[in-house]
Amino acid sequence: MFWVRFDPTRPDVRFWARLLSLRGIVWCEMVLDTGSSRTVLDERLLARAGYDLIASPKVTVTTASGRMEAKIVTVRQISALGISADDFPVLAMPLSQPLGIDGLLGLDFLRLRNLFCNFEKGILLTLPFSRNLTHRFALSAQIFAAL
Amino acid sequence: MGEIRPEPIEQIRQRYEGEWLLIKVTSYDESGLPKEGILLFHSPDREAVYEAVDDAFKRGEDELLTCFAGPLVPEGWEVVLSVLGSV
Numbered sequence: 129m130f131w132v133r134f135d136p137t138r139p140d141v142r143f144w145a146r147l148l149s150l151r152g153i154v155w156c157e158m159v160l161d162t163g164s165s166r167t168v169l170d171e172r173l174l175a176r177a178g179y180d181l182i183a184s185p186k187v188t189v190t191t192a193s194g195r196m197e198a199k200i201v202t203v204r205q206i207s208a209l210g211i212s213a214d215d216f217p218v219l220a221m222p223l224s225q226p227l228g229i230d231g232l233l234g235l236d237f238l239r240l241r242n243l244f245c246n247f248e249k250g251i252l253l254t255l256p257f258s259r260n261l262t263h264r265f266a267l268s269a270q271i272f273a274a275l
Numbered sequence: 276m277g278e279i280r281p282e283p284i285e286q287i288r289q290r291y292e293g294e295w296l297l298i299k300v301t302s303y304d305e306s307g308l309p310k311e312g313i314l315l316f317h318s319p320d321r322e323a324v325y326e327a328v329d330d331a332f333k334r335g336e337d338e339l340l341t342c343f344a345g346p347l348v349p350e351g352w353e354v355v356l357s358v359l360g361s362v
Contacts, residue, residue, distance in 0.1 A: 132306060140347040144308050144340075151332040155300060155309050155340035159347065163357035172321075173341065176328040190359040198358075210306075219358060225321055228295075228343030232356055 129255050129270050130210020136250035142229060143252075148205035149177035156230035158208060160252075164234035167206070171220040173230050174201055181220055189219060196221070208233055209254045211240050244271050281311040288344035291317045295324040297331065298340040309340050317344075 134141050141160040146153060147169070154177050156169075166189070175181050184199040199220040206216050216237070223229060244253040251274045258264040281301040288296065291314075298312035315336075316327035324341055331339055 130306070132308075138347070142347065152337035152339065153300075154328065155338075155342075157342045159356065161356050161358075165359045168358050170321075170325075172325045173328070176325045176332075178332070192357055221358070228345055228347050230341060232358065234358065 129253060129267075131274070132209065132252050134250045134252060136247055140229075141245070141252070143208055143233070145206060145208035145231065145233065147177060147203060148207075149174075149179060149203070151178035157228075158231040158233045159229050160238075161232040161234055162238065164232050165236065166219045167216070167232060167234040167237045168198075168219045168221055168223070169201075169203075169231040170223045171199065172222070174203075174218075174220050179203070179220075184220065187219070189221070206237070208237070209241075209243075209252065211237065211254055213237060213240060242267075244274065246274050249274070279313060281313050284309055284312050284340070284342075287312070287314050288342065291344045293345045294319050295321050295341065295343050297324050297327045298342070299331070299336055300338045300340050312340060315339070 142157050144155055145158045146155055171181055179201050181199050184201050186197055187200055188195055189198045200217050201220045202215050202217045205214050241254040241256060253274055255267050258267055284298060294317045297316040299315055300309045300312045302311040304310040315331055316324060318324050328339055
């Protein structure tokens with residue numbers, strides 16, 4: 129189980145993400161976005177981290193303000209909220225300057241584990257999927273502590 | 276270039292509110308998340324900090340952190356982020 133606190137008074141839920149690139153490790157801040165089907169990273173950050181955006185395939189994505197083009201970049205490893213994924217495809221897009229974030233953690237990443245969020249206390253848990261009844265009880269006990 | 280002594284990342288953020296930061300990570304908390312670091316570069320311009328990431332890797336740094344020291348969105352703004360896409 130991974131357990132982390134966030135500030136429940138803020139309008140966003142942001143967390144550190146660890147990005148492994150060809151050049152080294154970059155920690156960046158990402159926002160939890162369960163309305164986003166895909167994980168997004170700022171294209172300029174990915175380029176500076178050594179990823180080749182020119183050769184990456186394009187895809188059309190839909191945002192709240194319309195359609196736009198993005199690149200699909202497979203990152204060597206991305207880790208956040210106790211979840212780690214190797215060779216994980218992310219969308220590389222420009223994130224506008226007023227936004228103080230480097231990316232969005234979308235459902236494709238969050239689906240790798242169960243997610244429990246206590247918005248009143250500002251506690252977020254990620255838990256493995258339950259294997260059997262005993263395991264389910266054990267996980268329930270962990271969630272109970274965060275209620 | 277900034278200080279050479281590691282300090283808590285939150286402390287650095289408070290000092291440079293409203294700017295993008297590039298920090299060399301030097302220690303972690305019990306969850307394995309960055310706790311302390313050395314400020315390498317700061318600017319109100321995100322692109323300038325990303326360029327500094329490039330320079331830092333060229334100098335041989337191998338673990339960096341970028342973040343914005345301030346609110347996600349400017350006061351008075353609201354934001355809708357969701358992206359729908361498929362591979």
